[in-house]
Amino acid sequence: MIKALTIFSGNANRDLAESICGCVEARLGAAEVTTFSDGEIFVEIGENVRGVNCFVVQPTSSPVNQNLMELLVMIDALKRASAGSIVAIMPYFGYARQDRKVKPRTPISAKLVADLITAAGADRVVTVDLHAGQIQGFFNIPVDHLFALPVMIDYLKQTFTKETVFVSPDAGGVERARAYSKRMNATLAIIDKRRSAANVSEVMNIIGDVRGKDAVLIDDMIDTAGTLTQAARAVLEAGARSVSACATHGVFSGQAIERIVESPLSQVIITDTIPLRDNARACKKIKQLSVARLLGEAIKRIHHGDSISSLFI
Numbered sequence: 199m200i201k202a203l204t205i206f207s208g209n210a211n212r213d214l215a216e217s218i219c220g221c222v223e224a225r226l227g228a229a230e231v232t233t234f235s236d237g238e239i240f241v242e243i244g245e246n247v248r249g250v251n252c253f254v255v256q257p258t259s260s261p262v263n264q265n266l267m268e269l270l271v272m273i274d275a276l277k278r279a280s281a282g283s284i285v286a287i288m289p290y291f292g293y294a295r296q297d298r299k300v301k302p303r304t305p306i307s308a309k310l311v312a313d314l315i316t317a318a319g320a321d322r323v324v325t326v327d328l329h330a331g332q333i334q335g336f337f338n339i340p341v342d343h344l345f346a347l348p349v350m351i352d353y354l355k356q357t358f359t360k361e362t363v364f365v366s367p368d369a370g371g372v373e374r375a376r377a378y379s380k381r382m383n384a385t386l387a388i389i390d391k392r393r394s395a396a397n398v399s400e401v402m403n404i405i406g407d408v409r410g411k412d413a414v415l416i417d418d419m420i421d422t423a424g425t426l427t428q429a430a431r432a433v434l435e436a437g438a439r440s441v442s443a444c445a446t447h448g449v450f451s452g453q454a455i456e457r458i459v460e461s462p463l464s465q466v467i468i469t470d471t472i473p474l475r476d477n478a479r480a481c482k483k484i485k486q487l488s489v490a491r492l493l494g495e496a497i498k499r500i501h502h503g504d505s506i507s508s509l510f511i
């Protein structure tokens with residue numbers, strides 16, 4: 199007997215959840231996710247889920263704590279309603295940057311979040327472009343770590359037809375930039391950057407040749423855009439013909455949009471793992487692609503017990 203499939207959504211990114219439902223050809227499950235006047239979150243599942251494979255689409259983006267708590271309460275509600283399985287679809291995994299102790303007496307918050315999701319009752323987690331791949335090991339349940347690269351490559355191949363160089367804004371992102379350069383048969387460059395404080399960086403020098411090429415900065419997320427815009431200026435000063443940026447998660451906190459508008463970046467390509475705020479939606483430099491088809495395919499394969507390894511590349 200094949201179990202039923204139902205996709206639920208919190209309030210973090212309902213548009214993405216509805217797009218995923220369109221790709222899966224399933225309806226969005228009935229669930230009321232509200233907040234009491236004192237700030238407590240209340241969830242009521244509006245349909246029978248006994249024995250049903252339930253997928254909860256909820257990125258833990260800003261407001262991070264609100265969206266994380268919504269996810270935990272929804273998982274608990276489904277567990278207590280005797281759901282057959284509960285899969286947390288987290289296109290963006292909040293707290294991912296706190297994946298290790300950088301100083302004495304500091305937390306590893308990514309591990310704490312993993313423990314909370316597991317304790318709440320999730321049977322599986324699906325996420326996209328983790329800030330650090332080792333976060334998969336923080337869970338004691340299966341984690342499917344997908345990549346937005348296939349979604350990005352289709353657009354990049356249509357947009358960048360001349361000689362292109364993919365640039366990693368720091369040493370930690372070299373593997374990601376290399377993956378793009380190999381798929382596009384392009385060259386690779388690396389920016390050596392020194393960070394003096396949180397959200398503050400200084401570009402030192404560029405390793406690789408960018409002269410006369412269309413440069414594409416590759417990162418997993420854009421937060422305050424300080425690093426990104428500094429890197430863009432450094433690449434142009436090194437002789438690049440143009441400079442663009444490509445990142446999976448558009449966090450866009452603080453003065454990010456203002457920095458992008460004032461920067462030499464010709465375009466910033468992101469996905470819809472995080473919903474755009476009004477100022478980001480109005481920015482003509484930002485191009486948003488959808489990961490709905492990618493996540494929808496993962497949901498269908500998990501539901502039917504098929505392999506999803508081909509989606510990891």
